Amino acid sequence: MFQETKTHEVTVDIVIFTIRKKKLEVLLIQRGYDPFKDKWAMPGGFIRLSEPLDDAAKRVLYEKTHVKDVYLEQLYTFGDPGRYPNARVITVSYFALIRSDDIQLSHESDVNIQQVNWHPVYSLPPLAYDHKEIIEHALKRLRDRLEYTPIAFQLLPKKFTLTELQKTYEMILDKDLDKRNFRKKMISLNILNESDEFTKLSSKRPARLFSFIDDSMDTPISSIL
Amino acid sequence: MFQETKTHEVTVDIVIFTIRKKKLEVLLIQRGYDPFKDKWAMPGGFIRLSEPLDDAAKRVLYEKTHVKDVYLEQLYTFGDPGRYPNARVITVSYFALIRSDDIQLSHESDVNIQQVNWHPVYSLPPLAYDHKEIIEHALKRLRDRLEYTPIAFQLLPKKFTLTELQKTYEMILDKDLDKRNFRKKMISLNILNESDEFTKLSSKRPARLFSFIDDSMDTPISSIL
DNA sequence: GCAAAAGTGTTCAATGTACACCCATGC
DNA sequence: GCATGGGTGTACATTGAACACTTTTGC
Numbered sequence A, B: 001m002f003q004e005t006k007t008h009e010v011t012v013d014i015v016i017f018t019i020r021k022k023k024l025e026v027l028l029i030q031r032g033y034d035p036f037k038d039k040w041a042m043p044g045g046f047i048r049l050s051e052p053l054d055d056a057a058k059r060v061l062y063e064k065t066h067v068k069d070v071y072l073e074q075l076y077t078f079g080d081p082g083r084y085p086n087a088r089v090i091t092v093s094y095f096a097l098i099r100s101d102d103i104q105l106s107h108e109s110d111v112n113i114q115q116v117n118w119h120p121v122y123s124l125p126p127l128a129y130d131h132k133e134i135i136e137h138a139l140k141r142l143r144d145r146l147e148y149t150p151i152a153f154q155l156l157p158k159k160f161t162l163t164e165l166q167k168t169y170e171m172i173l174d175k176d177l178d179k180r181n182f183r184k185k186m187i188s189l190n191i192l193n194e195s196d197e198f199t200k201l202s203s204k205r206p207a208r209l210f211s212f213i214d215d216s217m218d219t220p221i222s223s224i225l
Numbered sequence C: 001g002c003a004a005a006a007g008t009g010t011t012c013a014a015t016g017t018a019c020a021c022c023c024a025t026g027c
Numbered sequence D: 001g002c003a004t005g006g007g008t009g010t011a012c013a014t015t016g017a018a019c020a021c022t023t024t025t026g027c
Helices: A053-065 A131-148 A162-173 A179-188 B053-065 B131-148 B162-173 B179-188
Strands: A009-020 A023-031 A044-046 A071-078 A089-097 A113-120 A192-198 A208-212 B009-020 B023-031 B044-046 B071-078 B089-097 B113-120 B192-198 B208-212
Touching: A009 A053, A009 A131, A023 A053, A023 A162, A044 A053, A053 A071, A053 A089, A071 A131, A071 B071, A089 A131, A131 A162, A162 A179, A162 A208, B009 B053, B009 B131, B023 B053, B023 B162, B044 B053, B053 B071, B053 B089, B071 B131, B089 B131, B131 B162, B162 B179, B162 B208
Parallel strands: A009 A089, B009 B089
Antiparallel strands: A009 A023, A009 A044, A023 A113, A071 A089, A192 A208, B009 B023, B009 B044, B023 B113, B071 B089, B192 B208
């Protein structure tokens, strides 16, 4: 077993979440060669010898999306000997939250890659390796964080309406929330700045725009179910 | 940098908690040689090439304590290039909860090791590497788990009194709890079996013994503060 | 009979949950 | 003027927090 490599290889893989077309989506890359040809996989890469783990994650993230300064958190380390064919690859997984309008997907001319695309997290294509398991793990963690920290703002533009915020929660939790209770709760947390601006474009009643008070990232939130 | 090794080395390190002498303690090994001679470190070891991560953790745990079937959970992966002198060592950390009466410390005749000993988690000796950071991380995780899952039972004998259970919570949270509220809460969770037995040895009023209902390990617990 | 730990309930405050109607706008 | 999403309050149930005295035993 493992004749081809005599050492562990260590990679980072990143579950990149965004909100796009009113859906919670993850960024996937279609593999252009075997093993797992045509299957989809999360962006990932080898960790350089003198590179901190978080830096490796940031680098991979930047290479694929050209975004910086996004929410990034280490998730879990997967290292089953059978997870990778013909090599022992241990992967430190991360999850990232980005605003879809910040993104510039890089369409590098890499023959190994067929496509880079967003996929709704609730209807994923066939995935390579153990990436399905990793994404499920990431979704669990994201839901967990959502109930205790003001993390949803990482997926929204600077200014947003309360309805947009609520929809974000609903997409992640995959569950409907009560409008009045949601607003009451959010406002009582004192993490929102009420602006004087309103949405204009819609052909409906304009909605007030809010922004997130930066220094409240560490504010714990009691449950919003 | 890193001339001595050209690859990443991957280890597991385990934060082993127990309750001993009415204190929350961790198992540490005093190093017998440089670097970090005389400093204390957590039990750890290299991951074998075709060994799953959890198995490596179980193996290291067994080697040091001769216990099996204990609570073991992956914690976090530390991989700062500067954390280890002269090598790039990435460590997947775990934390374990064991009953101190189950333990048989192995006093192997390893010249590299001076001593294997328990240390109170709130007054640790000087630690090697970044192990202080790892233990702090483990303590945070343990506290977190304590508030949402019935994990404290992993530190107690099969049968225990409510006072012992409360003391366990108090040691981990480093905070006093209200006796009546604590008992009310625990009983309302329906995860305890009330037995007909009582403590006998003490020279005080005997206390009723309880046991934990096994299949409630996944029961979430709302906050106990 | 006294020292020491076991055991037990009530009141109040805070938080969560369920629920329905009017408002402002563009067309 | 009507369709669409924005915005608002109250009543009730659940949960958490504070708090003190009686009971059982060994000595």
